[in-house]
Amino acid sequence: MKKIEVERISQSIERICGQIACVYDPDILASICKGRENESSPRSIAAMDTLVQNAQIAVEERIPICQDTGLAIVYLKIGQDVALTGGSLYEAVNRGVRNGYLGHFLRASSVDDPIYERKNTKDNTPAIIYTDIVDGDCVEVSVMAKGFGSENKSALKMLTPADGEQGVIDFVCDTVAKAGPNACPPFVIGVGVGGTFDSCAVMSKKALLRPISVSNPDERYADLENRLLEKINAMKIGPMGFGGNTTALKVQVEYAPTHIAGLPVAVNMCCHVCRHGSEVIE
Amino acid sequence: MKHITLPLQKEEIETLQAGEPVLLSGMMYTARDAAHKKLVEMIEKGERLPFDLHGASIYYVGPTPARENQVIGSAGPTTSSRMDPYVPLLAENGLKGMIGKGRRSKEVIDAIRKHQMVYFVCTGGAGALLSHCITSREVIAFPELLAEAVARIEVKDFPCFVGLDIHGNDIYDLED
Ligand code: SF4
Numbered sequence: 001m002k003k004i005e006v007e008r009i010s011q012s013i014e015r016i017c018g019q020i021a022c023v024y025d026p027d028i029l030a031s032i033c034k035g036r037e038n039e040s041s042p043r044s045i046a047a048m049d050t051l052v053q054n055a056q057i058a059v060e061e062r063i064p065i066c067q068d069t070g071l072a073i074v075y076l077k078i079g080q081d082v083a084l085t086g087g088s089l090y091e092a093v094n095r096g097v098r099n100g101y102l103g104h105f106l107r108a109s110s111v112d113d114p115i116y117e118r119k120n121t122k123d124n125t126p127a128i129i130y131t132d133i134v135d136g137d138c139v140e141v142s143v144m145a146k147g148f149g150s151e152n153k154s155a156l157k158m159l160t161p162a163d164g165e166q167g168v169i170d171f172v173c174d175t176v177a178k179a180g181p182n183a184c185p186p187f188v189i190g191v192g193v194g195g196t197f198d199s200c201a202v203m204s205k206k207a208l209l210r211p212i213s214v215s216n217p218d219e220r221y222a223d224l225e226n227r228l229l230e231k232i233n234a235m236k237i238g239p240m241g242f243g244g245n246t247t248a249l250k251v252q253v254e255y256a257p258t259h260i261a262g263l264p265v266a267v268n269m270c271c272h273v274c275r276h277g278s279e280v281i282e
Numbered sequence: 283m284k285h286i287t288l289p290l291q292k293e294e295i296e297t298l299q300a301g302e303p304v305l306l307s308g309m310m311y312t313a314r315d316a317a318h319k320k321l322v323e324m325i326e327k328g329e330r331l332p333f334d335l336h337g338a339s340i341y342y343v344g345p346t347p348a349r350e351n352q353v354i355g356s357a358g359p360t361t362s363s364r365m366d367p368y369v370p371l372l373a374e375n376g377l378k379g380m381i382g383k384g385r386r387s388k389e390v391i392d393a394i395r396k397h398q399m400v401y402f403v404c405t406g407g408a409g410a411l412l413s414h415c416i417t418s419r420e421v422i423a424f425p426e427l428l429a430e431a432v433a434r435i436e437v438k439d440f441p442c443f444v445g446l447d448i449h450g451n452d453i454y455d456l457e458d
Binding site (some may be wrong): 001023043046050056058062063064066067069105107108109118122147149152181183184242243260271272 | 360406408
């Protein structure tokens with residue numbers, strides 16, 4: 001059986017944390033630049049120009065694109081022919097996040113208890129960790145750094161089968177309208193449809209990991225993504241909520257089988273700072 | 283573009299109109315969720331605040347840590363609406379300016395009208411660029427809150443738009 005040291009996973013996470021905080025995904029930046037050409041009002045043009053200039057400064061000076069460097073969400077796809085060695089996997093993951101956030105001067109934004117003490121854990125741990133066992137003998141590490149300005153505007157609804165496609169469209173649009181200027185448009189919007197209450201939410205977040213140049217491989221869902229994007233941009237919330245044409249850069253829909261009585265839909269709002277990165281450890 | 287000097291002067295606030303771009307220079311304070319909670323508790327207990335609120339402006343920001351050669355790390359605005367519940371009391375105690383992003387509650391808009399205040403908005407997710415406009419930072423209260431500590435900062439040509447003016451006009455509701 002192939003052995004992979006958990007320390008390699010830790011180092012991979014550390015690298016990705018540093019990279020995604022300061023460097024836009026090229027797809028997103030290209031989409032912002034394209035959106036800029038589509039704007040006509042002085043305020044929305046100014047907002048888009050600011051984002052492009054900010055991206056340059058962030059890369060050149062290694063300053064985070066945004067001060068909310070997010071909670072770290074770590075997705076591990078672990079090949080079933082791999083033996084993980086050298087200590088606890090979860091400790092290694094959190095060590096990677098800790099070293100990544102402290103070593104790259106990122107903000108510690110995690111509090112230990114949601115209601116009472118709300119004491120900052122000082123190193124942005126614990127990470128939210130998802131593991132999938134997959135075929136093969138590699139480990140794929142993906143990290144998302146999720147800001148909460150947009151996370152706070154996310155929502156889930158248990159629709160019924162009769163609500164159908166229109167119900168999904170209405171709920172997504174309603175959620176975006178409620179997010180408005182507060183969640184830092186232009187958005188990338190992750191949508192999960194189907195599954196259960198919990199898996200639907202997980203799906204909506206995983207949808208954000210997909211590059212925005214890639215649509216859902218199922219034509220019907222790719223078409224739904226396009227129609228949602230059109231509808232959302234027709235709302236004219238615009239960059240930073242200043243009005244204009246670029247309310248969202250992309251809508252990413254994922255679906256899963258569900259119960260005969262159900263149609264869960266989850267919308268994970270993400271701002272233009274849609275940060276994620278992956279590495280494969282062989 | 284209009285240049286505004288902080289602390290804000292009453293006459294200047296009166297001229298500002300929602301939607302106009304401005305460059306802010308001068309002194310402001312940083313505070314966000316946890317610091318607002320503490321400030322309001324101190325006012326309610328009749329304690330002395332760590333800084334003079336009269337005429338002050340508060341920037342809603344929790345920056346990333348500064349590297350050795352930096353004044354501050356990434357320093358863009360956080361969502362202002364989370365501070366809404368605290369604003370009426372701070373307004374009664376002299377707060378004049380707020381800097382953040384996003385919509386405000388009816389209570390905040392009422393306070394802005396009543397106390398002749400102004401709310402500026404700046405670009406969310408542009409913390410690297412905005413950090414260049416901050417020339418000094420000194421933590422003056424609640425250092426245990428880390429990024430959420432209250433700091434006195436000096437800004438130069440800090441780019442914003444007037445978000446809410448004294449008449450309650452809202453940048454997010456403008457037609458063009
Ligand atoms: S919503 Fe995104 S861009 Fe806005 S402050 Fe949060 S992380 Fe930054």
